[in-house]
Amino acid sequence: MSLIVQKYGGTSVANPERINAVADRVKRFVDKGHKVVVVVSAMSGETNKLLQFINDVNKKPDPRESDVVLSTGEQVTIGLTALAIQARGVKAKSYTGAQVKILTDNAHSKARIINIGTENIRKDLDNGYVLVIAGFQGADEQGNITTLGRGGSDTTAVAIAAALGADECQIYTDVNGIYTTDPRVVSNARKLKSITFEEMLEMASLGSKVLQIRSVEFAGKYKVNLRVLSSFEEDGEGTIITYEESHKMEDPIISGIAFNRDEAKVTVESIPDKPGIAYQILGPIAEQNIDVDMIIQNIGHDGLNDFTFTVNKTELDKTIEILEKMKDHLGAKTIIGDSNIAKLSLVGVGMKSHVGVASKMFRTLSEEGINISTISTSEIKISILIEEKSLDAAVQSLHKAFNLDQ
Numbered sequence: 001m002s003l004i005v006q007k008y009g010g011t012s013v014a015n016p017e018r019i020n021a022v023a024d025r026v027k028r029f030v031d032k033g034h035k036v037v038v039v040v041s042a043m044s045g046e047t048n049k050l051l052q053f054i055n056d057v058n059k060k061p062d063p064r065e066s067d068v069v070l071s072t073g074e075q076v077t078i079g080l081t082a083l084a085i086q087a088r089g090v091k092a093k094s095y096t097g098a099q100v101k102i103l104t105d106n107a108h109s110k111a112r113i114i115n116i117g118t119e120n121i122r123k124d125l126d127n128g129y130v131l132v133i134a135g136f137q138g139a140d141e142q143g144n145i146t147t148l149g150r151g152g153s154d155t156t157a158v159a160i161a162a163a164l165g166a167d168e169c170q171i172y173t174d175v176n177g178i179y180t181t182d183p184r185v186v187s188n189a190r191k192l193k194s195i196t197f198e199e200m201l202e203m204a205s206l207g208s209k210v211l212q213i214r215s216v217e218f219a220g221k222y223k224v225n226l227r228v229l230s231s232f233e234e235d236g237e238g239t240i241i242t243y244e245e246s247h248k249m250e251d252p253i254i255s256g257i258a259f260n261r262d263e264a265k266v267t268v269e270s271i272p273d274k275p276g277i278a279y280q281i282l283g284p285i286a287e288q289n290i291d292v293d294m295i296i297q298n299i300g301h302d303g304l305n306d307f308t309f310t311v312n313k314t315e316l317d318k319t320i321e322i323l324e325k326m327k328d329h330l331g332a333k334t335i336i337g338d339s340n341i342a343k344l345s346l347v348g349v350g351m352k353s354h355v356g357v358a359s360k361m362f363r364t365l366s367e368e369g370i371n372i373s374t375i376s377t378s379e380i381k382i383s384i385l386i387e388e389k390s391l392d393a394a395v396q397s398l399h400k401a402f403n404l405d406q
């Protein structure tokens with residue numbers, strides 16, 4: 001007997017029929033003697049619909065009230081899922097985040113989990129209940145409802161698995177695992193049997209939208225056994241996220257190509273080359289809770305530097321606004337925003353022990369006539385920014401060049 005956390009995303013609970021399929025699966029696991037905790041998202045499209053409603057009544061919504069609205073999608077699906085499980089003769093009980101006592105900070109719409117009270121849920125588990133917990137939500141110390149950021153149900157599931165010491169956390173979604181790249185862009189993309197935690201972190205953070213990045217960080221920190229699999233298949237192995245340190249020689253050098261169309265590039269041109277400048281630029285942006293991704297400072301010329309970074313497209317205007325206000329104080333010449341870019345990354349732990357990956361990547365792109373505007377690297381990835389319109393061609397040519405289809 002093991003304790004399994006199963007998370008079902010929006011498409012897996014999209015309607016009563018899909019919820020019945022979830023309940024059937026849960027019952028199969030219960031019948032095998034497992035204890036099951038289910039974490040659900042809202043029905044697909046629901047959270048977007050709620051966001052639209054909010055926007056229709058208030059253009060500058062109070063974050064506290066927005067979270068009150070946004071968290072309701074999951075309240076519908078926990079109740080329905082619990083009812084569907086009960087209809088199969090299995091004891092089940094729904095829990096909102098606050099009822100579990102998922103304590104978060106008060107950063108509405110992107111709250112972080114501080115603690116999970118497991119006393120209540122553990123008692124119910126011991127009494128033979130399947131628990132159905134609302135993803136994406138918690139409550140702060142004052143009891144205000146908070147949400148964890150889009151896609152946050154993954155993080156709820158992993159956090160619950162960590163708190164309960166579950167044997168496995170299964171993320172059920174509409175794809176049957178993690179692919180070498182998005183099959184909508186490369187038709188012969190291949191499903192990976194396993195991927196290391198480090199690679200998964202890069203793949204998730206770089207925009208392979210299967211898992212919320214924070215859930216992967218959480219899984220790594222608490223060594224949660226994570227598996228991604230499809231709720232549309234009866235049985236399938238999915239992709240398991242592994243934690244072994246050593247990379248075997250025969251393993252592929254590159255595991256996948258991640259890309260992201262959601263980022264925009266910001267360049268602060270000609271700022272004085274002196275201590276504290278990076279902090280002066282990024283400090284006020286961080287204060288506004290804007291996440292910064294790639295950061296590149298160009299080599300100085302004439303005592304001046306160019307400073308480039310990326311933010312989410314939705315936060316570009318706000319970022320530019322902040323920087324324009326500080327421009328004179330920074331001594332910067334111009335602030336440039338560019339949202340017609342895409343980020344592409346080659347990811348693979350095998351890079352650590354292989355040379356020539358970058359040159360092969362750049363050669364491939366040059367043969368395609370694709371211009372690279374920005375490059376950054378880490379031990380296990382090479383990321384570039386290119387024009388958004390060349391993204392598909394870039395991904396396709398690199399997938400082929402690195403034999404990812406084999």
Ligand code: ASP
Pocket residue numbers: 009010041042047048073135136149150151152153154
């Ligand atoms: N319902 C939320 C969203 O759409 C959370 C989730 O699905 O994980 O972002």
Ligand code: MG
Pocket residue numbers: 009010151154210211212
């Ligand atoms: Mg999701």
